[in-house]
Amino acid sequence: MSTSRKPSAAVKKTVAPRPTAKTRTTPAASKPATPAVKAPAKASVQTIGLEEIKTLIALVGREPFQEFEFEAGDMRFRIRKDGPAPVIQAPVPAPIVMAAPVPQVHHLPAAPAAPQAAPAPVDEAGIHYVTSPIVGTFYRSSNPTATPFASPGDFVKPGQTLCIIEAMKLMNEIESDVAGEIVKVLVENGTPVEYGERLFAVRIG
């Protein structure tokens, strides 16, 4: 049987957790929820000028928002800060100076009804989910008596083995695709997992 696989490549398919400011055309529904503020389309504003945009950028810069989205009529733009997400619990001084590159303002056509998007890999700020690239049985350690590869509180690096998934008598090592702290192990040791199932929650950092 030629069934051996290198699972690490498959793991990497999950989306990078914190994209830099770039054009994203994903509908608002699928983006990170927490530190974003959405201004619903209101009133008679049809277009806004350069001055208003500058004011908004400055406003977003002062406020602890990570992302700002504005929609009016068929116009829509989004301001997004670069750099690490602010931790909400601990009050962080708002960055006064904008991180370079300057936040980009994108004019997007009014979004149609949001198509069904795959569940975002990041649920809350800075949390990334390592998902299973294969179907199999999940094991946290190399044998029943060994220490688990990764436990809550551990800091992991990309490429570090987090667990083993047994499929067709083969032990497939599943590696982390990010650096960060293990927050939670989402699957019981010795239970079956399917393709795309979330295994670990990792706080990026």
Next chain:
Amino acid sequence: MGAIKRKAPAAIAAPLDAPPFKKILIANRGEIALRVILACKEMGIQTVAVYSEADRNALHVRFADEEVCIGPPPSSKSYLNIPQVIAAAEVTGAEAIHPGYGFLSENAHFVEVCLACGITFIGPSAEIIRKMGNKAQAKATMLEAGVPLMPGSDGLVETVEEALVVAEQIGYPVIVKASAGGGGRGMRICNNPEELPDLYNTARTEAKGAFGDDSVYMEKYLLEPRHIEVQIMGDLFGNVVHLGERECSIQRRHQKLIEESPSAVLTPELRQRICDTAVRAAKAVGYYNAGTIEFLLDKRGDFFFMEMNTRVQVEHPVTELVTGIDIVKEQLRIAAGQKLSFTQADVVQKGHAIECRINAEDPFKFTPSPGRITALHFPGGPGIRVDTAMHQDAVIPPHYDSMVAKLIAYGANRTEAIARMRRALDTLVIEGIKTTAPLHRRIMDHPDFVSGAFSTKWMETFMEELKRNPAGDPR
């Protein structure tokens, strides 16, 4: 992403017969996956559905007892991904895998992997699949078993003199074909020895021009050939029976559109000969489980072996309706090592059944029409069966084949079956996508279809007729 889901069992029902398996996995999607699930439900077998991310909301996932996501939408990464399918069977404890049709159903390697992993493959052995899947080997085996093959040259025909000799042996008319050929180029039909030299040379010149290769071979040319296939079933004890024939001559580019059983043109004697030949062919390879032997039948009643399909066919319901035998349930029993539950004497063709394959395509241009079904109503009433996995708001993904439903009409005779199919097509509602239903209605109305006067080439002429008369005005 959900974990592997086990549904709560329904209230405990009084047991019927002992099921042949406790739990099986269905390595397929769409209507055939659902068809197998229905058979399992009747037999008290637990089912495991596997699915790609594009099929999260599919009915086979909904109606199975357990479900495992095995990969992203492309078939190569999900439904054709052998390690994923096997792993899904292992983690759920499925004893056997039903492959349906397409995907892994005729993959000998997959059968070997199942065997190595201690999982029963519901179908024939890897050896049989390999033997019948290789064209040259299949022909050699059939020749040995005395099954008639399409007469032709043994390899290339190099000279006019040789062509004349070969033509004399196989009998006119003959067809000269470019070995690099396709699309009708480098192809000539010859009716007598007088015209053969010129046509032979023209075919070679044309082949040279079109493909840069002027090698040609020869075959017997069939006049108005019909596609006749025989359903066979065999068990592990060497019993092989046939379930009669199906006529599948209404096809476009080798894609079957309409199938029926029995054929409108077979005499009882001819039927007997074809079916006996099919059983002989199956026995020659030690065949077991369900299979189909396809023949081409010419105007004069000569028939020739084309190929064997070593799996359940799309069009199996027409045979089920006229014989009353549930082919899928029988497949499960055979795979579990049980003897065939019926003998040849038990198989009687009663009445007539016709199947129309309803595809998500433009009915006259055949361009695919994936999308969301906004309104759906399936016909019912006496003699109508619909095999489908469609539902209201279903999205037909672009990744897989375009068949959305099989509409099957049964009647006491062919006339009643046609009448039922017409009214079934008229009361079928599928909105949001285009389907081939209007095309089927036009065919059902056609005098050639009604009289049974058609061959595998009929669709070509019919398409021309449609171009001339697109609105379907009375002739």
